[in-house]
Amino acid sequence: MALHDEDSRLISRIRQGDLLALGVLYERHKKQMYRVALAITRDPNAAEDILQEGFLRLYGSVDRFDETRPLAPWLYRVTVNLSYNWVTRRGRWLVPMEGAMERLRAGPKSSPETVVEQNELQRIVREALNALGFEHRVVLVLFYLGEFSLKEIAHILNLPEGTVKSRLHYGRKRLRSRLERDRRVLGGVAYEFS
Amino acid sequence: MSSHSQEEPLSLRSATDLLDQLIYQALQDEVRGLEPSPQVWVRIRQRIAATGASCRGKDATAWVPLLRSGALAVLDVLFAGSDWEARLTKHRAPVSWLLPFAGGLVWAV
Numbered sequence: 188m189a190l191h192d193e194d195s196r197l198i199s200r201i202r203q204g205d206l207l208a209l210g211v212l213y214e215r216h217k218k219q220m221y222r223v224a225l226a227i228t229r230d231p232n233a234a235e236d237i238l239q240e241g242f243l244r245l246y247g248s249v250d251r252f253d254e255t256r257p258l259a260p261w262l263y264r265v266t267v268n269l270s271y272n273w274v275t276r277r278g279r280w281l282v283p284m285e286g287a288m289e290r291l292r293a294g295p296k297s298s299p300e301t302v303v304e305q306n307e308l309q310r311i312v313r314e315a316l317n318a319l320g321f322e323h324r325v326v327l328v329l330f331y332l333g334e335f336s337l338k339e340i341a342h343i344l345n346l347p348e349g350t351v352k353s354r355l356h357y358g359r360k361r362l363r364s365r366l367e368r369d370r371r372v373l374g375g376v377a378y379e380f381s
Numbered sequence: 382m383s384s385h386s387q388e389e390p391l392s393l394r395s396a397t398d399l400l401d402q403l404i405y406q407a408l409q410d411e412v413r414g415l416e417p418s419p420q421v422w423v424r425i426r427q428r429i430a431a432t433g434a435s436c437r438g439k440d441a442t443a444w445v446p447l448l449r450s451g452a453l454a455v456l457d458v459l460f461a462g463s464d465w466e467a468r469l470t471k472h473r474a475p476v477s478w479l480l481p482f483a484g485g486l487v488w489a490v
Contacts, residue, residue, distance in 0.1 A: 206426065213422055222412040229411065235421050242425050312407040331401075332408045363400055 194258040201249050213242055216259070219333065220266050226328040227270040229317070233277075237269040263333065263343045267325055274321055308366075315365045323358035330355055 194215070200208035217238060225234035244265055252258070316324065329340045337355070341348040 221417040225412050239421050312403045331405045
């Protein structure tokens with residue numbers, strides 16, 4: 188694959204001590220790595236720190252890379268691991284879902300216009316996503332935001348593909364049940380989620 | 382209630398997979414328009430220079446990247462607008478780029 192080949196060439200140059208090659212590699216991956224870290228931690232400063240630390244680790248261990256294998260899974264594994272460390276260290280996880288739902292219900296009953304309903308729905312989805320545990324949110328982030336396949340996610344997380352599939356299924360199931368349970372927040376509009 | 386909402390009560394039931402769309406949209410919303418600041422790359426270079434981690438390579442010019450990373454910001458300022466970096470290659474002797482650097486320092490003083 189062309190992307191993989193380009194990464195491999197850059198890795199070879201970095202091994203020679205070429206910092207410009209590291210800069211090129213950084214430019215190629217910074218946006219997506221940052222967004223994945225941001226989607227997991229929900230903290231822009233933490234996401235920047237994770238991006239920085241990820242590339243420092245890359246630079247420090249570049250001699251050990253197998254150039255025949257794609258770099259991206261390694262980068263995202265580091266991103267996920269660093270995100271996990273940050274979340275664990277800060278203890279910032281599991282926003283109480285019930286409280287979020289109460290806030291939604293207590294909020295002003297907006298007009299029944301479609302746009303407002305859609306905004307409400309999006310808010311509920313975001314709250315529901317934030318209520319997921321780390322292991323399920325990570326899989327959803329990599330699948331929907333990173334647009335990785337189940338096989339790629341399994342490689343990134345070093346898990347069996349079946350486990351990734353199970354976590355994705357569980358995460359979607361929890362979201363679906365929460366959305367269906369709280370659909371009255373939207374004025375009783377009937378939603379069906381496949 | 383408007384006739385529009387009577388006819389299309391936002392059920393989106395015709396969507397292929399509403400839940401997938403909602404999840405995708407919610408995650409996109411969280412990161413939309415956000416990018417890392419340029420300072421991240423500056424900090425990476427500074428950390429590499431500070432730790433000496435750039436002294437890699439096995440030839441006699443292995444120390445070049447360390448000096449280079451440390452001097453890069455200075456060169457950027459001294460030779461702003463010039464293509465000094467484009468003229469360099471990793472195999473060229475260090476003196477070839479240290480000379481303009483030294484000249485720049487003299488000029489600055």
